[in-house]
Each structure stands twice: as C-alpha cells, then as structure tokens.
Amino acid sequence: MSALHDLWYGNLRPSENREISKEEKNLIESMASQQEKLFASLKDNDLKIFKEYIEYNEKYASLVEWQAFEIGFKLAVKLLTE
Numbered sequence: 001m002s003a004l005h006d007l008w009y010g011n012l013r014p015s016e017n018r019e020i021s022k023e024e025k026n027l028i029e030s031m032a033s034q035q036e037k038l039f040a041s042l043k044d045n046d047l048k049i050f051k052e053y054i055e056y057n058e059k060y061a062s063l064v065e066w067q068a069f070e071i072g073f074k075l076a077v078k079l080l081t082e
Contacts, residue, residue: 008069 006012020028035054042050 004070004073007073008066 003012038050039047
C-alpha cells in the first residue's frame with residue numbers, strides 16, 4: 001500500500017498540471033469571503049471555538065476523502081484484474 005499512500009500524500013503527482021475550474025475558483029473565493037466575514041464578526045472565545053471547529057472539520061474531511069480514494073482505487077484494481 002505504500003504506492004497508494006505516496007499517491008494520496010502527494011509524493012506521486014499524476015495530475016500535477018491539473019487546472020482549477022472556474023466553478024471551483026468561484027466556490028473557493030466565496031468560501032474565503034464568507035470566512036473573513038465570520039472571523040470579523042466573532043470575538044475571543046467564539047472565534048477560538050469556530051477556528052477549532054474548522055480544524056476538526058478539515059481533519060474529518062481529509063479522513064473521509066482518503067477512505068473514498070482508497071475504496072475507489074481498490075475497486076479499480078479489482079475491476080482491472082477480473
């Protein structure tokens with residue numbers, strides 16, 4: 001599984017030249033704008049709690065993405081070997 005891990009963690013880059021779509025770019029910009037507004041409106045402990053929430057959410061999303069990637073990759077290998 002080390003090749004699979006290398007692929008996931010960026011040591012292998014098959015899509016290095018991937019371009020971000022206009023839709024993705026717009027979504028990222030909108031998310032950043034909303035986050036800035038939220039950060040400006042929250043104070044002290046509320047801001048700290050929200051930042052921790054974002055951190056946990058990113059960790060969870062990364063874990064789920066890894067699991068989906070692994071499942072998809074294993075399925076592709078299984079289909080290719082049948």
